[in-house]
Amino acid sequence: MTPAAAVHTLFPGFPPIAPGHVHRWGGAAIAVARRSGLHREPLLSPAERRVVRALSARRQAEWAAGRLLAKQVVREFLSVRADEVEVLPRADGSPGVLVGGGPVPGLHVSISHTAGHVAAALAPEPVGVDLCATDSAAAVLRVAGHVLSPAEVSLIGTDRPDALAGAWALKEAAVKADRSGIFGAAARGVEILGLRPPVLGGRRRAMVWQAGDAVLALVLAQPAAPPRLP
Structure with missing residues (x-):
């Protein structure tokens, strides 16, 4: 079974989030x-x-x-x-x-x-939120080389629009929390270790929901610990 087929079989989709409520x-x-x-x-x-x-x-x-x-x-x-x-x-x-x-x-x-x-x-604490429409999956694939590592592409697959949208939303939410940009080294420095549940590298906690025709990602980036005094 190819990685993409495995994702299609095993990836159950993101939980829905009710609109209009906090x-x-x-x-x-x-x-x-x-x-x-x-x-x-x-x-x-x-x-x-x-x-x-x-x-x-x-x-x-x-x-x-x-x-x-x-x-x-x-x-x-x-x-x-x-x-x-x-x-x-x-x-x-x-x-x-x-x-x-x-x-x-x-x-x-x-x-x-x-x-x-x-x-x-x-x-x-520093927070980032991002919405990515599921019909943007083709656009995500076109720029995948800028934001996704080969290991992340293998993990996510290429045949699930919601998974691709979720990966993009996670990356963008993370760089917003980090106060950096989506393109360049910053996005590649955010490592996606899991998609459902979402797991990111570094001092980050994340969640992803399905919001109608879009995927919604929330990332909390804990501030770096202050340096210890000698």
Whole structure:
């Protein structure tokens, strides 16, 4: 039996995640929703609206949907009022959480989109979340050499769109948690040791779900231990 055939036989698919609810996993809070089902409540703050207006028309709806869902997760995670929460770009462009106009120390946020879905995650440790549509499997194969090692390709196989989407989502969620980029050495440095359940190398914990026509990955990257004093 070839590795791909073995994956097709043995890989049972990812567990589903219910959209529209805030779920807890490993100390993190995560939610996924259909973009068409997100209501603009709570409304974006004046600062968030200024960011939206500076974006292209194509990006405006995507950016707003991600922040609206992230704000929903923050409200439930911290038990604060809707009008207290903002999700604004930090100096490096990644999203940051503010409550009452000030940053929340030790709280990390990550946001991801596909054409039909949006996801957001919060955690007290570095976190990355990524959505990959299962119909993107062919595109994943085309760039597999940039992000997957031969051993990972053998493990994942090439005949399961959900497995390929899951592998890509895991890699991208991991480099988001690490605050690095998906292409180049960073993604190859994230080793996939298992897919269901997901197991990654390094100080990382991961989970993968099926979210409609997309696969959703959550990665928690524990901060490096401080150096010991001599």
